[in-house]
Amino acid sequence: MLPVVLKPEPDERLSGWLGRLAQLYGMPIDAFLECCGLPRGEVNDLEWRLGGGEGALLAARTGLAVDELRAMTFADILPNARLMVARGSRYACPLCPGGIQRKTTALPWSFWCPVHGVRLTTRGVRALERLSETQLMMLDLNARAGALRLANWARGRDEGLPSVPQLLDVLTARHRRSSPPSLAEQPRLSLEARRANHDFLTRPIARQTLLVVVPEYDRVAPVLAKPVRAGLFSLAQGSLLQNYALAVGIGRLSVDPVGYSAAVLLASDREGEERLRGALRAWPLTLRRRIYVRLRRLRSARSGTSSGAERTGSGRKRGQSQKLRFIQSHNYAPGIS
Ligand SMILES: [Zn+2]
Structure with a gap:
């Protein structure tokens, strides 16, 4: 048994704690594990399933109970979430x-x-x-x-439908074709700088559902770092900002799958819509039906407002005043920024 053992911190992971112990004894982690009777042990592997033999060996060396050691592992994480x-x-x-x-x-x-x-x-x-x-x-x-x-x-305790992977498939699907940074996404550049940064200004950026479901992310994420990986890899390999946006997206889609999905379909182009419909095919049929009903309603409302504005005189007036406001705010914009 080791003469001195550091008390594990709350929620501390096994590999980190063993690393601290090895450091205390001035040993590399491999040598320390060998000392504990685990010569071929890879410290991270111990975190998946602390086998009975390994658990007993570590318990004997450290004086902790096998259950305490096992609580420091990720044994409760399902294989497909590892x-x-x-x-x-x-x-x-x-x-x-x-x-x-x-x-x-x-x-x-x-x-x-x-x-x-x-x-x-x-x-x-x-x-x-x-x-x-x-x-x-x-x-x-x-x-x-x-x-x-x-x-x-x-941990295998989520019964919700669409499931988490199904939501991520839709969130990471490209709803529009890739396009270079828009004017709003570009930094202010001199003509010379524009020429020097031609590659950046013309690079196609993937446009994913996430940007429509979480427009706040679309506004603040650096343009080159906007795209996320597909499906579960988006979270596994995402940055803090990307993962935060993905969690927000899952939260929103869980509460209102019909409203958000219809809004994304409305904002998509033809190829994007095909891709989305493909991803949505995994969702429950009743939900899909409601999404497409909502989409039809949104589309007819949109075409109704545009044709209505042309038809009626008051509509035309409203259209003109909106146009005027737009020009005004557009003129003011350079002064503000
Ligand atoms: Zn803390």
Whole structure:
């Protein structure tokens, strides 16, 4: 038995704790595991399933109960969700002591420290700070709902339909063809700088459903970092801002799948609509029917307003005043920015 053993922190993951122990004894992790009788052990593998033999060996060396050790693993994460668990910490808590790796911070949908309750951050890029406090407060409601579904899904406890993977397939589908950065997405550049940045200005950017369901993300995400990977990989490999937006998207789609899906279909181009209809085919039939009914209603409302404005005199007047307002605000815009 080891003479000194560090007490595990709340929610600490096994690999992190064993790493701290190895450091305490001034040993590389492999040598430390060998000392514990686990010569061919890969420390992260122990976190999936701490086998009876391995658990007993570690328990004998450290004095912890096998159940306590097993509670530090990701044994409750289903195999198809294991790609979500990062080998190290994804995000960091500004208040947690350095070197502590909590299980929560390995998962892409954890945005708050389980111990301190504060927002987790990433080293370097402070992506979420692009959103205002008021925006974040509203978005947090959706993000928490989405994160709860994701956490339950990873443990096989989410019965909701459409399922989490089905929602992610739609959220990450391209609803429009890829297009270069729009004027709003481009930084202000001199003519010379425009020539120098020709590659950036003409690079096609994937346009995914996520941008319609979470327009707040569309407005603040750096244009080159807007696209996310497809399906489950979007979360597994996403940045903090991307994962936060995906959780918001899952929260919103869970509450109003019909409204958001119809809005995305309305905003899509022909090929995008085909792709979306393909992804939606996995959703329950009753839900799909309601989506297409809603889409027809939205389309007829849209064509109704445009033709109505042409038909009636008052409509024309309204159209003109709107046009005037647009020109005015457009003229004012350069002065403001
Ligand atoms: Zn913390």
